[in-house]
Amino acid sequence: MKIYLVGGAVRDRLLGLAPGDRDWVVVGATQGEMEAQGFKAVGRDFPVFLHPDTGEEYALARTERKSGRGYRGFVVDADPSVTLEEDLQRRDFTVNAIAQDEDGTLVDPCGGARDLEARVLRHVGPAFSEDPLRVLRAARFMARFASLGFTVAPQTMALMRAMVASGELDTLVPERVWQELRRALASATPSAFLATLRACGALAVVLPEVDALYGVPQRAEYHPEVDTGLHQEMVSDMAARLAPADARIGFAALVHDLGKALTPADVLPKHIGHEHAGVAPVIALCERLKVPLDHRELAVMACREHLNIHRLFELRDATVVELLTRCDAFRRPERIPWLATVCEADKRGRGGQQEADYPQGRTLVRLHQAALQVSAREVVREGMTGVQIGEALQAARVVAVRQQRQTDG
Structure with a gap:
């Protein structure tokens, strides 16, 4: 032995x-x-x-x-x-x-x-093509090692394309796809995972909702990179930079803009209402890949709310409290810092904005903390019904948010 x-x-x-x-x-x-x-x-x-x-x-x-x-x-x-x-x-x-x-x-x-x-990722031999999971592993290794200068050998990429064309990837079970995706999102350069899969045609098989973003134009004054797919790659890398090894934040960042693939051609490059249109494909992707519930819930919130958080300084005090309530932030307070980070990744994951400040994220966390300080004991009066208690709590939270904004100046 x-x-x-x-x-x-x-x-x-x-x-x-x-x-x-x-x-x-x-x-x-x-x-x-x-x-x-x-x-x-x-x-x-x-x-x-x-x-x-x-x-x-x-x-x-x-x-x-x-x-x-x-x-x-x-x-x-x-x-x-x-x-x-x-x-x-x-x-x-x-x-x-x-x-x-x-x-x-x-x-x-x-x-x-x-x-x-x-710095070359090369398959060992022809038996590589017998296991479709290896296509995803190649992409996941690129997510980890692209920052070191690694590339996929041309012969390996050609073999991966042939594997995709043969339909072998259709045999992958959702749990294995999610496992590789999760590990890629926890790596330094998730964009390399997306780019590698797209280069061999596999992205359209395993993540068609994300693949559909490529080639979809955005308004250049907000997105100098224009292509929504390229924006998504930049957002994913920014999420990895802001929250290293956090696949939950990485996944929410990955799917926050899925609604842009559904924008009618005659409306482009505007994407009015894409945050609401994107919720259905986010849920469908999560169900198909059996994504864990905490990842799924954050992803849906980020998709639905990211524009509201970008516009946080324009929102009324009551609207901020309504947003927090929709996110179940008073029972699950840990969600708000996560959501703020996803939105920061979205804002900074675009051309020329990589080092930009994102005060909305910090302010959202402060306003949430202020609203959290409101105690039911302070607002509940004898004889109040359940509805009245809820309304009193909501009103007190609005006041707390207003006072915090005044303190912030």
Whole structure:
């Protein structure tokens, strides 16, 4: 039995990045031998074990053979005779097909170290096309590594286009699509995820509502980038900058403008009412991908309210309280800072505005905090009905917002 460190831990060390989870491959062992040493079997589709002390994952070296459509259509062979090189050959990208033995020596049969130096994401071999999930993984890796100068190898992009054209991506289940999207939105450059998927035609398959934004014009005085799809890429990157690794804010930023794809051609480049038109496609996307409820609720709020928050200084005090009430901000106060951040990303995610100030976000948070200070005990009088209590609370909150605005000057 021999054990090697593999995959992302080796890749990231060679890139000089902070190490994440460590994965290990075991050559020359059986499941019984692993369990006899205290390892706990957890793999459902192939033999993976948890170390009895560290909890890290150890997988038996294996090969895979395509047996059907989709990312689960494989027959796995984890016989002790499978070599390390055979295990590495079945991996997706050369940069992930590097192993390191206990003395630090690299085993790199696919040239992954060379591609790391060249900043190229390249598929290991033709078996790449057998797993449609790898198209999304390529895009997700670009979201993480584009800022380091990585590009997708032309041969890999051509293979990805062929995979999309074959219909293989139709076999992906929503949970796996969401998992890759979530990780991309928590990366440094989500725009690279969108651009990579669009370059191979996959964006129209997995996120058609977002793909539909490309080519839709906006008014140049507000959006120098003009193209709504390009604006969306800029907003997604700004959200990642303002709220690093926060996929909830990233997702709300991603879908805030979906209504612009529905604007009638004779109205363009104006988008009157797009914030309301966008709610239905946001909900449809969330239902299709089984997006978690907290992500979905913030996304709907951001879509519906972002123009109101941009115009915050024009809103009446009562209108501000109505907005907060619509957002359930008095029971869920954490939502307002999230919403403010999404709206700031929208405002700054456009040409020439990347360093602009966004006082609306800070003011919204202050007004919300002021309204939160209103206590039911202060406004409830004996004999009041439920409706009267609600009206009294609302009126007191309006006063609190007005006073905060006067304090702000």
